[in-house]
Every structure is written in C-alpha cells, then in structure tokens.
Amino acid sequence: MKETEQMQFLSRWLSEIENAALSSKALCIAVFSTEDRSLLFGNSAFRLLMHGTAAETLINPAFDKLIELPCPPDAAEPVYEGMLTIGSKSHINTTIQARVFRRNGQMLVTGEVDLNRMVKQNQQMAELNRETNNLQRQLTKEKILMEQTLDDLKKANEQLAILHEEKNKFMNMAAHDLRNPISAAISYADILINDPDSFSRAQQQAFLKNIEERLQFSLRLMTELLDISKIEAGNVTLKLKSGDYVSLLQKSVEFNQMVARYKNIEIRLECPKEAWYFTFDSNKTEQVLNNLLSNAIKYSHKNSTVIVRAIQEGGYVRTSVIDHGLGIKEDEIPYIFQPFHKSSTRPTAGETSTGLGLAISRKIIEEHGGALSVESKDGEGSCFSFTLPLRDNTDN
Amino acid sequence: MQPFNTNTQTDHDHYLALILEGNRAAASVHIKGLAAQGVSIRDIYENIIKTALYRVGELWESNQITVAEEHIATSVTEGIMNELFYDIVSRQRQARKVVLGCVETEFHQVGVKMVADIFEMKGWDTYFPGSNVPANEMIRYIEKQRPDMVALSVSIYSHIPLLEKMLRLIHHTFDLPVIIGGQAFRHGGKELAEKYPRTRYMADLKELETFIDQYQPYG
Numbered sequence: 001m002k003e004t005e006q007m008q009f010l011s012r013w014l015s016e017i018e019n020a021a022l023s024s025k026a027l028c029i030a031v032f033s034t035e036d037r038s039l040l041f042g043n044s045a046f047r048l049l050m051h052g053t054a055a056e057t058l059i060n061p062a063f064d065k066l067i068e069l070p071c072p073p074d075a076a077e078p079v080y081e082g083m084l085t086i087g088s089k090s091h092i093n094t095t096i097q098a099r100v101f102r103r104n105g106q107m108l109v110t111g112e113v114d115l116n117r118m119v120k121q122n123q124q125m126a127e128l129n130r131e132t133n134n135l136q137r138q139l140t141k142e143k144i145l146m147e148q149t150l151d152d153l154k155k156a157n158e159q160l161a162i163l164h165e166e167k168n169k170f171m172n173m174a175a176h177d178l179r180n181p182i183s184a185a186i187s188y189a190d191i192l193i194n195d196p197d198s199f200s201r202a203q204q205q206a207f208l209k210n211i212e213e214r215l216q217f218s219l220r221l222m223t224e225l226l227d228i229s230k231i232e233a234g235n236v237t238l239k240l241k242s243g244d245y246v247s248l249l250q251k252s253v254e255f256n257q258m259v260a261r262y263k264n265i266e267i268r269l270e271c272p273k274e275a276w277y278f279t280f281d282s283n284k285t286e287q288v289l290n291n292l293l294s295n296a297i298k299y300s301h302k303n304s305t306v307i308v309r310a311i312q313e314g315g316y317v318r319t320s321v322i323d324h325g326l327g328i329k330e331d332e333i334p335y336i337f338q339p340f341h342k343s344s345t346r347p348t349a350g351e352t353s354t355g356l357g358l359a360i361s362r363k364i365i366e367e368h369g370g371a372l373s374v375e376s377k378d379g380e381g382s383c384f385s386f387t388l389p390l391r392d393n394t395d396n
Numbered sequence: 397m398q399p400f401n402t403n404t405q406t407d408h409d410h411y412l413a414l415i416l417e418g419n420r421a422a423a424s425v426h427i428k429g430l431a432a433q434g435v436s437i438r439d440i441y442e443n444i445i446k447t448a449l450y451r452v453g454e455l456w457e458s459n460q461i462t463v464a465e466e467h468i469a470t471s472v473t474e475g476i477m478n479e480l481f482y483d484i485v486s487r488q489r490q491a492r493k494v495v496l497g498c499v500e501t502e503f504h505q506v507g508v509k510m511v512a513d514i515f516e517m518k519g520w521d522t523y524f525p526g527s528n529v530p531a532n533e534m535i536r537y538i539e540k541q542r543p544d545m546v547a548l549s550v551s552i553y554s555h556i557p558l559l560e561k562m563l564r565l566i567h568h569t570f571d572l573p574v575i576i577g578g579q580a581f582r583h584g585g586k587e588l589a590e591k592y593p594r595t596r597y598m599a600d601l602k603e604l605e606t607f608i609d610q611y612q613p614y615g
Contacts, residue, residue, distance in 0.1 A: 126467055130505065133474040134526060137509075140481045148487065 051088035181214035298347035300325035
C-alpha cells in the first residue's frame with residue numbers, strides 16, 4: 001500500500017489511533033511554546049520521564065538548541081530527528097528516538113524507546129548480573145578457604161611454639177649434663193695442679209682416671225648430641241648397602257662381650273648360621289646394636305645372660321636384645337625413648353648413661369622404615385626389639 | 397490460572413511478593429529469619445524459594461508479569477542464595493568433586509545452584525561453568541575438573557532433547573555417574589534415567605540429600 005493509500009485507510013481509525021497514541025506508555029508526545037518555554041501538552045508517557053520544568057527536562061539536545069535549529073523547507077519535515085535524552089542531569093534520565101517539529105510558535109516532540117537497543121542492553125545487564133552472582137559465590141568460597149588456611153596456620157604456629165619450648169628444655173638438659181662432668185674434671189685437675197704433694201701416687205692416678213672418665217663421658221654426650229641434631233634436621237642419609245647381617249650381629253656381640261666379661265655376663269647369639277644378605281646401613285645398625293647391648297649389660301646382674309635373637313617376620317627382620325636384669329618401671333616405659341630420659345633404676349655396676357642412646361637408636365631404625373619397641377617388667381628384665389625391612393639387594 | 401494475590405500469608409507467598417517488587421533487603425530479612433528459626437536450607441529452598449519461583453514462571457506464562465519482572469525476581473533470589481552461601485558450605489570437606497551444568501540455551505541457574513549448595517553442605521567441591529554451556533565445552537570442562545560426578549539441570553521441557561544429547565556425549569567420553577533434575581521434568585523425560593547407564597533422576601532436594609549421604613563410588 002502506498003503512503004497516501006495508507007493514510008486514507010487509517011483515516012477511518014483516526015480517533016482510535018489518536019487515543020492509542022495519547023494514552024500510550026511507550027510513545028512520548030509533548031508540545032512546547034517556543035515563546036515562553038511552557039509545556040502546552042504532554043501525554044502520560046512524556047510526563048513520566050519529565051523532571052523539573054518542561055523545558056529543562058530536555059537535556060540533550062537542550063530546549064534552547066532545538067528552538068534554534070533551522071526549519072527545513074518542507075514544514076512537514078522535522079527540525080531534528082535522532083536521540084533525545086529526557087529527565088534530569090542529576091537523576092535518572094532516558095534516551096528516546098525522537099522527531100521534533102516546529103511551527104507557529106510551537107514545538108512538537110514525539111519519540112519512543114529504541115526497542116533493539118533496549119533488548120540488547122537488557123541482555124547485557126542480565127548477563128552481567130549472572131556473572132556477578134557467580135563471582136560472588138566464588139569469592140565466598142575463597143573466603144572460606146582462606147579462613148581454613150589461617151586456622152591451619154594458627155594450629156601450626158601453636159605446634160611450633162610447643163616444639164620451640166621442647167627444644168629449649170632439651171638444650172637446658174644438654175648443657176646441664178655437659179657442664180657437670182666437665183666441672184668435676186676441672187676440680188680434680190685444680191687439685192692436682194695446686195696441691196699434688198698432698199696425695200699419694202695411687203690417689204693421683206685415681207684422680208686422673210676420674211678426669212679421663214668424665215671427659216670421655218662429655219665427649220660421648222657431645223657426639224650423640226651432634227648425632228641427634230643431624231637426625232632431627234634430616235641431614236642423615238642412610239648409606240644403604242647390601243651386607244651380611246649375621247656378620248654384623250657377630251661383630252657387635254664380640255665387641256660387647258669384652259665389656260660384659262667384667263660382670264661375667266654371657267652374650268648369646270641366636271640367628272641363622274649361614275650368611276643373611278639384605279640392604280641396610282651397616283654402621284648405623286651397628287650403633288643401634290651396640291647401644292642396646294650396652295644397656296642390657298649395664299642393667300644386668302653379674303653372672304647372667306643377655307640374648308641377641310634375629311628372625312624373619314614377613315617382610316622384616318626382627319632383632320631382639322633380651323636381658324633378665326633390673327627391668328624398667330611401668331610408668332617410665334612411655335618416656336624411655338625421649339632424649340635425656342634417665343631411668344630411676346641405676347645400672348648394676350654404677351655405669352653412666354647420656355640419656356640419648358635410645359632416642360638416637362629409634363631415629364635410626366625409623367629412618368630405615370622399621371620400628372624400635374620395648375617390653376619390660378620391673379625387677380625381671382627387658383626385651384628391646386627392632387625391625388628392619390628386608391630390602392632387595394641394592395647398593396647406594 | 398489463579399491471579400497473583402498479595403494478601404496471602406504463607407511464607408512463600410510473602411517471599412513471592414517481595415521478589416516481584418525487587419525488594420531484596422526485605423526478602424533477605426524474611427529468608428534469614430526463617431533460617432534463624434531453624435528451618436533447614438533444604439526446606440527453605442524446596443518449600444519457599446522453589447515454590448515462589450515456579451509461581452513466577454506461571455505468572456509470566458499467563459502474562460501477568462513481564463519478562464523483566466521475572467528476571468528481577470530471579471536475580472533477587474540468586475543474591476539471597478549468595479548471602480546464605482557462607483553458612484551453607486561445610487568446613488568438613490569430603491575430597492569429592494561434582495561438575496554441575498544447565499543444558500545449552502538454558503539461562504535458568506537457580507535450580508542448579510540449589511543442587512550445588514546441597515553438595516557443598518555435604519562437603520563436596522562444586523564446579524559450575526555457568527549457564528548456556530555448549531555440550532562440547534561442557535565435555536572439555538569435565539575433562540579439566542576430573543569430577544566424581546556430574547549433575548545436569550533442565551528448566552524447560554522442550555530442552556529435554558538437548559539434555560539427552562549432553563548425556564550421550566558424557567557417557568560416551570567418561571565413566572561417571574550423572575544425576576538429572578529440574579523443572580522440565582514436571583512434564584516428562586524421567587525415562588532418560590533408565591535409558592542411560594549410571595544416570596539417576598532426582599525428584600527434589602530431599603532425594604538428592606539422601607543420595608549424597610548414601611553415595612558410594614562405583615566399583
């Protein structure tokens with residue numbers, strides 16, 4: 001239908017179209033006086049967007065600009081066609097797609113919202129909203145994670161404080177145990193230096209022996225302190241090598257038999273007769289055996305027997321050192337492997353102890369992947385037992 | 397279809413009135429009040445929020461509200477769910493993961509987020525790539541996250557074939573249990589759970605909770 005035909009056709013519906021236009025909530029219609037800037041007519045859609053005076057409500061282009069625009073030759077053509085922002089600069093305003101006409105001292109503004117643009121903007125806002133919501137959830141989750149991490153950190157700090165305290169206690173005990181024998185040795189030395197003639201040769205020899213024993217003890221203690229410090233720092237690397245365990249057992253028994261002879265104690269070895277090869281750290285394991293045997297001898301009576309037994313248990317070798325000596329009090333057993341723990345039971349021949357041997361032995365065995373444990377009865381004896389994994393023959 | 401009546405007193409009607417107004421603050425107070433009274437999150441979601449949002453959908457379908465009003469109601473609800481989220485997430489984690497998703501062309505994500513929240517309450521880690529994720533991108537996302545389970549939500553009945561397409565792809569690519577659910581199933585589609593291996597239909601959040609509590613990994 002041509003435009004003129006359309007107009008003729010619609011003229012039958014002019015009244016209805018007029019009413020629809022005037023009552024439309026989407027189509028803005030306003031008529032201004034160009035002389036006194038007053039609003040002569042504004043439909044409800046326009047009045048909804050107004051803010052302030054009618055002329056002030058046209059923000060861009062402003063009222064003054066619109067009344068200055070040149071009129072086109074054809075009066076039916078608009079003086080302006082395009083985007084017009086209505087509202088208030090300091091409040092919400094709206095942009096409409098407008099056509100502005102001017103004649104006979106009046107200005108007509110018609111306009112509507114650009115639906116394409118509105119739909120697109122709605123979609124964008126909906127998408128932004130969804131993203132914001134998802135981001136909010138993510139941030140909440142991360143906040144929870146951070147709180148949990150802080151909580152873990154707090155617990156770790158508390159644990160560190162406890163360990164620090166234990167370390168200080170350890171240092172105090174070590175210093176105390178070192179100072180005493182050295183002080184005693186110095187006292188004996190002072191006597192010998194300042195007043196040697198007051199004592200017989202035999203007495204002087206006794207003093208010198210005492211000095212030597214105390215210094216030997218101090219040296220042993222310092223060596224073990226260094227050992228335990230290295231183990232705690234993770235600086236000990238086991239030198240795992242395939243070796244004959246039976247040979248090692250025999251060597252350790254022979255060495256300790258020499259000491260045991262003074263108390264007429266027999267050390268009996270019960271193990272396979274043939275060679276038994278597997279992978280372990282020979283030096284460190286010997287250190288453990290010597291420590292356990294040394295303790296067994298110290299806490300055994302004269303004329304008794306200490307048994308060393310080695311058997312296979314599944315994928316492990318279990319070695320036990322059994323004595324029938326003084327045993328350990330039940331309430332002391334849980335602390336026996338702690339550094340500087342000294343049993344209330346005294347060795348049968350007055351032998352000395354650094355209090356570190358069992359702590360070191362346990363660390364060595366645990367480094368191997370085994371375990372060291374004790375069963376003991378006060379007054380009846382003890383069985384110290386450790387396991388070593390039966391590793392394949394591999395040389396490091 | 398019953399017209400919306402602002403004079404009804406039930407909790408979900410009150411909530412419905414508030415979200416249609418876009419009154420987020422009052423809606424938040426209302427929901428948090430219910431939670432403080434001891435109403436469980438599951439019951440708030442199932443009986444208040446889900447009921448209200450289904451009603452929003454019906455109002456839109458019957459041309460009583462605009463699509464913009466529907467979006468506002470949904471957006472307010474999502475904001476309130478986010479406010480509850482901090483207290484929902486369990487601090488005891490299960491070291492289990494679930495990837496959740498909507499099918500392609502679906503933008504409704506409130507339902508799938510409710511499901512995600514139930515998983516989080518049970519200590520699972522949830523991963524949601526957003527709404528309207530194409531099937532092949534969903535596969536890539538699952539590959540990346542390596543979950544123990546997948547959960548898929550469908551709101552619109554005509555999208556059931558898209559769900560089936562995603563199910564086929566997931567089961568072809570992975571050996572994972574999949575749970576399905578959503579508003580769409582009010583009109584049909586539950587037979588998909590029988591058609592595909594290791595696929596279960598969850599009728600509501602109560603069934604989902606029970607399922608999670610009793611869940612044992614395959615094999």
